Amino acid sequence: MIEVKNVTKKYGDFYAVRNINFEVKDGEIVGFLGRNGAGKTTTMNMITGFIEATEGEIIVDGYNVDIKPKKVKKEIGYMPEGTPLYPELTVKEFVTYMAELKLVPRKERKKAVEEAIKSTGLEVVQNNLTRNLSRGYKQRVSMAGAIVGNPKILILDEPTVGLDPTQVVEIRELIKSFRKDHTVLISSHILSEISQICEKVIIIDKGEIVAVDTTKHLEKNTSDNTVLNVIVDDIGNKFESLKEEIAEIQEIKLIKENAEDKTKEYEVKTSSSEDIRKQIFSCCAKNEITILEMKKQEASLEDAFIKLVEDRPEYTQKEIKKMQYEKELEELREEEKIKKQERDDKKQAKKEEKARKKAEKEAKKDKGGEE
Amino acid sequence: MLAVIKKELKSYLLTPIGYIFIGAFLGIFSLFFYITIFNSGIFNFEYLFLNGTTIATFIIPVLTMRMFSEERKSVTDQLLLTSPRSIVSIVLGKFISGMIILTITELLTLIYFFILKYFGKPSLEIAISTLVGFFLLCLVYTSLGMFVSSMTENQIIAVFVTVVIFLMFWFLPQALQSLLPQILPESILSPVLAFLDVFSFVYMFENFVVGTVYVKDIIAFISFAVLFILLTIISLQRRKSVK
Incomplete structure (x- = not known):
């Protein structure tokens, strides 16, 4: 280990x-x-x-x-x-x-x-x-x-x-x-x-x-939304209108148009991680679009890596030093605060002690006066 | 440690470096042998080794340069330093394997002794004391070279710096010894000069060549070797936190 x-x-x-x-x-x-x-x-x-x-x-x-x-x-x-x-x-x-x-x-x-x-x-x-x-x-x-x-x-x-x-x-x-x-x-x-x-x-x-x-x-x-790759035979150019029919679809993008067999490849991005392939299938059937291929894009480790690494801020040596300095400063301030608190507590205790003694004295005086 | 020694010896003998080292050492040694015998007519084995210091100064760095620099450059030091072996055993393993190669080379120079013996009467005792002295000198030079090698990954820099340091240890005490009497007062001069003697490895080695073996010299050589080995260990240890 x-x-x-x-x-x-x-x-x-x-x-x-x-x-x-x-x-x-x-x-x-x-x-x-x-x-x-x-x-x-x-x-x-x-x-x-x-x-x-x-x-x-x-x-x-x-x-x-x-x-x-x-x-x-x-x-x-x-x-x-x-x-x-x-x-x-x-x-x-x-x-x-x-x-x-x-x-x-x-x-x-x-x-x-x-x-x-x-x-x-x-x-x-x-x-x-x-x-x-x-x-x-x-x-x-x-x-x-x-x-x-x-x-x-x-x-x-x-x-x-x-x-x-x-x-x-x-x-x-x-x-x-x-x-x-x-x-x-x-x-x-x-x-x-x-x-x-x-x-x-x-x-x-x-x-x-x-x-x-x-x-x-x-x-x-890595992936908070699902991406589908769909290849369709869509003569009426109706595929892009699916966006209005299915609420979960965020974006439909045409990737490739194959001139030979007139098929089109789209990328469909959804807002949720739910599987909407069934919905797409039924909608396409309704609109007379033939689906030739539909595939969910798998997030790879590569995506995960890029996402994790790329979003990180690039610190220069100066910034790291500054961060350390600030951290130390913060610690010092914290210490100072605690010390001050202790001092205040002591002062308070002293004050209370004084007040108590004074009260005792007065009580004695009163007693003496009464006698 | 044994694993490191085995592997290091294998590396020396499987790559040209070991042969280049032994070959170059003996080649230059032969040249000096020829010059001293035929030009000066001296039939002394130990006298040959005075030139041995010159050869050692320029050739030992070739042996030590790769010890850690190469490992560092080819990142194989990661294999060594992430293994459960301690840094001490790794350093000692490398040091000992270097010394084994040097000792083999040194023993090979006995050939010249036997050649001289055929023609004249070289003293065996002085020859032995010279060889012991040279071994001790190599101990210090190898550990120092290893230390320099542990600090850089560039082998050329390792060689260069090592040679410069060897030359400094050779000539700086001598230069200071002739310079200081003019500057320092009489009273503190002698302790300072005695102190400088300790750093003059070549001077200490010359004692062995004339056949006088001082315990203080042996102790000085060994202490310096230990010091540089320790410095190597520290240098490797430090790299862990700095790197």
Whole structure:
């Protein structure tokens, strides 16, 4: 399990990652999504203990990365971005070296290396120098280095970048096969990939977490209105008048007119998320419009991502500083208020005490007078 | 540590760098051998090693430049530093493998001893003390080169800076020793000069060449090596928070 709590990474005045929080549970495959430079690699480097966080703590499998780095690193298989390899070593030598570095016991090492090579499909090239391999194979060697010794947690930084489509599919299948007994955190800026592999997504933008949710939920929540694509054979040009007949229709837009068979493609936007396909069908039948195709547009993760990321304001360093300054000022004011309140309370108490004493004195005087 | 040593030795011997290093060292050494024997007519094994310092100054940086600079440039340092191995064991592994290559080279120079023995009578004791002294000198030079390599990802800069620092340690104490008597008063001159002696690695090595082994020299060499190894560890540790 990975827990990231209030983690900030600063380079001078620049925030690479700002106050992020998330959790990856055992056995989950989680996608880490963000544009280039959003802070994905920085976060992964902090989880693996390659760099230290400026603030906050990261707990992996119950151990704090800063306090027990050895224990944490033993549980993690990391595939860094850009597949760093030693060009002078063969595939087998490289994976063996990784196993040695990861403290895989001598007895199990040979078997672990063979397993890693087999599961990444590298048997054919295992005696080739890594410098002579194609990019796809290099990526796999890097992955073999990460999975050797069967670590509980796998952290894969852009594992499919720069691969051709068949290689992407292969790597994706490989990652899916880890699902059984690994916790996987995989970063990418390719959304289709994430939506195919992962159940949960963490979206990061400009160093801040924007959303942590399941892919399905994200896709569903994105669209507050439904969009239909309708292809009709409409000789009387009556389709657009449907807007008056069905109240839920917000907009009807002609997308394409096919000159050959005189069909037209429309996009119908509705104001509610209710399904109005039945209504459209009956209205079209009434108006003698033949529907050739009607399809609901599915909101994709891509839409969700764009919606989440694009609406965010772009803060400059100056603004962030100003915000912090204002926050601090607010805190100071709050403190001042509390102090003032305390002072007032004390004054009040003193006043009351004085009044009480005076009353007592007077009471005594009165008593004396009476006597 | 053993894993790192094994891998480093493999890298030295699978890439040209190891052979270039050993070849260049022995090649230049042979040239000096030829010059001293035929031009000066000196049949001393230890005298040859006075030129050994010159060779070491310019060639050891070639060996140490890649230690961390190359890893950093090709990002393989991520593999090392995210592994459960400690930074200490990684640094020591690299240092020891470098020393193994140097020791092999040094032992190969014994060829010249046996050639000289065939023609003359070189002293075995002085030869041994010279080799021990040279080993100690290499200890300091390698650790210093490694430290410089841990600070940059550019191997050329690593070589250049290392050579400059070696030359500084070589000539600066000597220059100061001739300069200071004119500036400093008599009373503080001798402690200052004694202090400068500690930094003069080549001067300390020359004691070994004439056959005098001082414990203070051995301690000084080893302490400097430990110091530079520690500095390397600190430099790598620091990069974690600065990077």
